Amino acid sequence: MKKWILLIVLASSFSAYAQQAKAIASSKTNTTTTTSNVSVSVSDDDSNYAFAASFDKQKTSSAKKEIVTIFGEPATEGKYFVWRKGENLEIKLREGRVSIEFEKGDQKLYDKVKSLGDSVSEVIGSKK
Structure with a gap:
């Protein structure tokens, strides 16, 4: 039972x-x-500022507009849009990726570069 x-x-x-x-x-x-993948890395020490981001490819044109607003039209190197200011600054953009490398020395230029990193983070959807 x-x-x-x-x-x-x-x-x-x-x-x-x-x-x-x-x-x-x-x-x-x-x-x-809906998924979105954004990764941002920033390094800012006494001598260098570095910014690297990967993001959704459809945000590439928005990131490019931010850079063009501050640094003008880019050169093209293969898949990359490239901006340079002397030997101290290099910005590279391709679909879904951007990198900024800046060797400090010019405070005005540093302020522009830092502001650019912040605005690019905003348009690609990175939360601060």
């Missing part, structure tokens, strides 16, 4: 679990998820 009761309890538990699992699975099919 105890075996029958145990079997009935187990069968009903399994049945309830199966119904619950089915309900969860059907509710997930109605969910849409």
Whole structure:
């Protein structure tokens, strides 16, 4: 008799679990998820400022507009748009990636470069 009761309890538990699992699975099919991948790295020490970011490719034109606003039109080197100011500054942009390398020395230029890093972070969707 105890075996029958145990079997009935187990069968009903399994049945309830199966119904619950089915309900969860059907509710997930109605969910849409949008993902965005943004990675930003900034290094700012006494002698150098470095900024590197990877982001969704569709944000590349927005990042380019920010750079063009401050540093003008770029040169093109293969897949890269490149901006240079002497030997102290190099900015490289390609689809979904940007890097800034600046050797400090000119405070005005540093302020522009730092501001550029902040504005690029904003347009590519990085949260501060």
